[in-house]
Structures are given as C-alpha cells and as structure tokens.
Amino acid sequence: MSTINMQQLKKSYEDTQVIHGIDIDIVDGEFIVLVGPSGCGKSTLLRMVAGLESISDGEVKIDDKVVNKLEPKDRGIAMVFQNYALYPHMTVYQNMAYGLKLMKLPKEEIVQRVQEVAELLQIEQFLERRPSNLSGGQRQRVAMGRAIVRKPKVFLFDEPLSNLDAKLRVQMRMQIKTLQRNLGVTTLYVTHDQVEAMTMADRLVVLKDGIAAQIGTPMEIYDDPHNQFVAGFIGSPAMNFIDCTISDEVIDIGGQKMPRPTDVTQRGSVVLGIRPEHFINTADQPAIQGQVDMIEKVGASVFLYVKCDHIEELIVIQREGHSQVQIGELVPINPNLNKLYFFDKNTQQRLY
Amino acid sequence: MQKRVHYNTSYLPYLLVAPQIIITLVFFIWPAMQALYQSFLLEDAFGLSSEFVWFDNFVELYDNPNYLSSFIRTAFFSFAVAGLSMGVALFFAALADRVVKGAQGYRTLLIIPYAVAPVLAGTLWLFLFNPTLGIMTYFLDMIGINWNHKLDSSQAMGLVILAAAWKQISYNFLFFVAAMHSIPKSLIEAAAIDGAGPAHRFRTIIFPLISPTTFFLLVVNIIYAFFDTFGIIHAVTAGGPGNSTEILVYKVFNDGFVGLDLGGSAAQSVILMFIVIALTVIQFKYIERKVEY
C-alpha cells in the first residue's frame, strides 16, 4: 500500500535547472507514465525518485515519508533499466537473488521467492543461464523478475521496452500492465513512446522542458489537452495546427472561410487545432478544398496529406482504409465543428 | 574520463588511491626530485660537502665528447634495434597472415623470446658468439670471418643489436599480426579482384593501413632499446670494448655506481627523463589520434 508524493521537486546541474518544480500525487496501486520528448527530464525525475540522482529542492515522499536523503535500497523501490542492467557474470538466479542476499534474507526464503517469481514470469527454465544466452525478451523478463522479487513498494521503469522489436514490445506492454494490476504495486513508468504511454497508463504526466505540461488520464489528455504541446504530442499522426483569424461570422484560414461554431467566443488571430481523425468525409457543407500531396496507407485507415492554398503545412486527414483517393485529387476539408481546438498564438495555452 | 554516475562518499576514494599515491610519491616523485636536485650539485671526492653549481653538470656533459658519442651511439643502437626487429617481425607477420594452417604453432614459438629476460637473452647470444667456443663463431670462421666482439667494437655493437632485436621480435610480431587482422577482408578481396597480386597488395594496401601500428611500435621499440636493454649490454659486453657499446642508461649506471660521480650521473638521469617524457608525449599523441580513426 504505497503512495508517492512529489512536491515542488527541482533539479539543477551546476547552473542549469532541468526540473522546474514538479508536483505529482500518486495513489496506491496507480500506474503513472511519465512521457515526453527526449531531454524533457522524465528519466531524471524517475532517477530522483529512485535515489540515483540527488534532489536539488522540494520533496519526494513514499508512503508519506520523506525519502530525499535515503539510499536507493532504503526507499522500498525496484527499478527496471532500459538496457536491463543484468550482471553479465551471474546466472539468472544469481541476478535475481543478489539484492535479497544483500538484504540478508535466509537462504530458503531467497530460493523460494526467486522460484515463485520465476514461475510467475515463466523463466524457471533459464535460472541457470547467463544473461548473454538469453533473447532480448527473456532478458527483459529477468530484469522484471529482479525487480519483483524484492517485493518493493514502488516499481520504477526506465524505457524498459525500447530495446525490443515492435511485436515483442506490444506483447510485453500488455504483460507488464497485467502483472502490475495483479501485483497492485504503485508504478512509475518512463517512455518517449506516446502509444505506450496511452495504452499503459492509469494517469499520464506529459513533461516538457522539466515542467509537467499536463497530468491526467489518457482520455482526458486526448480529449482535453491544456496546451498546444500536449495536443501535438499525444495522438498519432499529430494534430494539425493552422493559423487562423476568428471574426464574428467566420473562421478565416488563409483567405478561405469556415463557419464559426456559435459557442466559440474568442476573436482574433489564434492557432486552430484539428486531429486527423476529426474530419468528416462529405461534400455537403461549403468547405475548404485542398489537393492531395501524399497518401499513407496503414491498412485500417488512410492518411491524406493535403496541400491547401495559403496554408503552409500539409493538413493530415484520416479516411477509412479502402478509400480510393488519388494523389493530385481535390478533396474537401470538412472538420467536425464540435471537435475544434483553439490555442493562443503566444502562450500556446488552450483557449477553447 | 569518468562515469556519468558516481558515488559520493567522503573518505573511501582517498583510501583507494592512497597505496598507489604513496608509492608514487616515495619511490617515483621523490627520487626524481632528488635526481633533479643532485644534477645541480657538485660533490667533492669524498662526498663530504657539496656545492650548488647550477647547470655546470649539464654544461660539462655537453662539453664531454664521451657523453656526446654515447648519445649518438644510443640513437644508432635504438634505431638499429627498432629497424631490425620490426623488419623481421613485419616479414613474419605478413607470411603468417597468408597461411591458415599452423599459424598458432608459429605464434607459440615466436612468442618465446618475449618471456626471456634481457640478461638471459644476452647470455644466450654471448654463448653463440663466444670468440673461442661459440658455434656461430665456428660457422663464421668457416666462411672466413674472424669473430671477436671482445676486441672488435663494431662486432660488439652488432651483437648487442642482434640480441636486443631478437628479444623484441615477439612483441612486434603480435602487434603486426593484430593490425593486419583488423584490416577488413573485403578490402583485400576488392584489390584481388582488381588484379593486385599479394606483393602489390601488401605494398599498396596492407602496409599503409598498418602504418599507425608501425609508428606506435617504432616509439615503443625506441623506448625499449633505450631503457630495457641494460641487461643485454651488461651480460654481453659490459659497455666494451672501450666504450663502444656504452649506451646512455648504461652510462648512468656506470658513472653513478661505479664511477661515483653523483652530480654527473644525476644530470644524465634528468636528460633521460626528458627523453622519456618526449617519447611518452609522442606515444600518447598517437593514441589520441588513433581514437579519432
């Protein structure tokens, strides 16, 4: 039964501050994913919780106890590293037992615990092998086993799947999630892959430049991004951003006009955001037109990259998989007017 | 240089470097300072008093034809040893690179001289070329060459060069083989397809590609010839006949321990030190450059 609280957590290296005061409260058994582009500070944050990085300012509490000064081993955590960090000269058994041995647990208990976890992860048959004789997926499971066997209060994962091939990654994603749910251990999970983040998280923390841009459940973040960065980062392909001007009657996009939804109250120059999946495939309404520049077929759907007059970026539109649109064809651009997002040009904050 | 992550404990690292640092201070830095200091002193014949004479010892060395000729002799000796042992080793390595079967066996035998102490190497060659008994002397006599390195100074020099080079062949051989081994096979094959024969390939592809190793070995061999050949010379010629095989390191020993000229010996040590420093810097420049490749 463990909670984690971060209060105004800050980290600086000499003169440069990399984490600018982060507040997160994690409840017991929650699966929290820290996601963001590289250099956003997500790994640093995780390592601060682990005790591998010192904390410059603020507090980390695990179960309401401040752990800032505690050694990693005394924080009740276990960590799975990106490259697994298995001891290459030890067998799988020894790898898993090493931490328990250092805890001075009795031999029988160590054997029993390792055995249990090995069964849980289906790695019993590898116990006497060295890591170098295992596949990537097997090593990954051993690394998890080493974490689980410690019976930690908190699991920390640092991009644990990024060294695996795509298919295995999807498999392991589900396994980790199921395992975590069954064990009920509070988990912090770092990834740069937004699909991984969306599928695994109970709640997401989207980080940018050492600031938590938004914290929420995956769907909250998808439906209701607080700013342009989060809107653009979550969702694939990314949301279209188009400069436009809102007047009383219309939304003016580079001289082409779209009706203004009545509940949009803002006026003036803003950034319009439309997700590729939020276009309607009919020619009913008076619409902006564009010419198809490129087509990306992914099977279930097709993404059209459309060039419109006076709009710099190509607009990405999702169509169903068997759409017969050709390159060069003119297509209508009909956004679902209920799914428009508006962002401030300067602050990039969500306006509507 | 260092790990991205590290421990922060207060006293442990000091404890860990302490043995190395203490030994370095006591047996390296301090004696080196002493040598530097003594090189500025002139002791009287009985070692009772000494006088600070600035660079007199060095000036004296500079004016001493004996020292200068020892300098030139050392240079000649070093390049001869380096050239001979590297040449032979390169030849063997090129051949060994060509054969598949038995390479291991050749290597095992070629490695042996590396393990032989310099003074033993000297003794073996001394026995071979013993003026009265030596088997080589006997063979040389059959073809009309009269061998007596105890009298003939160029023969003496030849013998110490031979013994010193013999010992170093193993080392050079191993490095040349490793260097040739690291040349991508595809490169050699491409040249072969272009119609280059083995000798041509060696000259135009292999040799240029192993030139960094060759340069590295040249420095190492010179350092070896300068400092590690004491035992060979001590056993074979003891610097003689006359001073004809007295190289710098041998002279430091002779002047200091036998001649008891402390200031002069110390000044020679200091000069040697600068030579080692220069050679080490060159060697490290090379390693640095190699990293960029």
Place this chain on the structure above:
Amino acid sequence: MVENRPMTTFISHSVLIIGVALIVFPIWIMLVASSHDALRLTQVPLPLLPGDQFWENIKLLFSSKTFGAPIHLSLLNSLAMAMMISLGKISISVISAFAIVYFKFRFRMFFFWMIFVTLMLPVEVRILPTYEVVASLGMLDSYLGLSVPLIASATATFMFRQTFLTISDELMEASRIDGASPMRFFFDVVIPMSRTNIAALFVILFIYGWNQYLWPLLITTDPDMYTVVMSIKQMLESGESEPMWHMIMLTALFAMLPPVLVVVFMQKIFVKGLTDSEK
C-alpha cells in the same frame, strides 16, 4: 585466404619454418649445451644435438653451492619478487582506477596526473636516488625492497580505467538499488567482470617482475637474496677460468622456464591483453 595459390602457401610455410627455426635457435643451443658435460663444452665445434648429461647436470646444479646462491633459493626469490610485483601492481592499480572512475572527489584529476607521471619515470632513469630512498628505509636485501618500488604502475591503472569505462553505468545503479555498497559492487561486479584483463595483466607483469635485473642487482648484496636471473651474471664472471657453460645454460633454462610457461599457456589471454591495451 583471398586466392588459392598452393605454391605461395608452400613458400610461405617454408620461409616461416626457417625463420622460426632461426628465432628459436639460441634456445635450442641452450637446451643442447645444458645436456652435455663440461669437457664436451670446451671442444670446438660445440655440439648441435643434445647429449645425455641433462639429469646429471640437474643433480649437480641442485646439490652444489659453488655457483653463487643455491639455485632453489634464487628460484624462490625470483618467484617471490615476481608474484609480489605482479599481484601488488594489480591490486594497487585496480583500486586506484576504481576510485578514479567511480568516485567524484577533490583532487581526483591531480591524483590522476600524478599516477600518469610515473609512466615517464622508468626505474632505470631514477635508479640512483631510488636506491638511496630504499637504503634509507632499510629495505635493502629484502623482498619489500625488491618489489615495492616497482609496483606503482600508470600502465595498469590506465588499463583498468579503460576496462571500467566499458562497464555500463546502469550496472552500478542496479547494484545500488540492490543495496550494494561501493566496495560490494567492486568485489561482486567490477572484479569478476575484469577477470580477463586481470589475467592478461598478470602474465605481462609476472614476466616483467621475474625478468627484473638492474634493480635486484643494486638492492641485494646478500647471496641468499639473489634472484635466478641475476645469478646468471655472477656465473658468467667466474674469475679467470672459462665459465661453466653447461651449468650456466642449465640455470638459464630454469631462469626462463617460468615466464615462458606462463606466456605459452596463457597465450590467448596474453595476446589479447597486450594488443588491446597497447602497452
């Protein structure tokens, strides 16, 4: 092999065999000489094939004291010196490299450069003042005096530093999470992961230590402290008479046997260690 030319391969082998034979020739002659009696070794031409006096000579060598120090004693001295130098060097270098790579502390770079400087000060260069230091510490004629001044080694420290830098950072972090102290990590992870390098270095340093000559020559005056490599020289200078070549060659055989065996049997590891570390 790029192309198959039986003729060139044959020539390569032939030349190699002749070449290797020439290289090994001095050692062969040593073996031959050590198996003949004293009389045969005064008759020109000397033999090219082994005789039958090998065991007789061995008995003579081990029973006699006329050739400087008793051979078993000097062999023992050599062994002690070689082991102390090689193990001593390895121990102090491995821990100092560990400190320099894995710790952040004041004067770290200063210490590093100090160790680096030793690379530039071979014993031959500072022989006289070092002798004085050892003499004033009362370490003449002792194993400590023979070995300790030679065990500081920048080369070994650099090699270990290089090895440690290739050990992934995450292992150190994983061990911290597992609850290992720095020294636990050192013994449980760093040392086992460096064992190949340690073995290779041991070969190089054992040979270096065993073959020391100038230093023991200066430090020892007591014949009971002579090393076997040194005693050869004593035997060469056996006064007026022609040296006892069969005994000298037999002693030489014993003097080179341990390092030769070490290098031949640990060949693979030695070659790798040598060419990887570049001196």
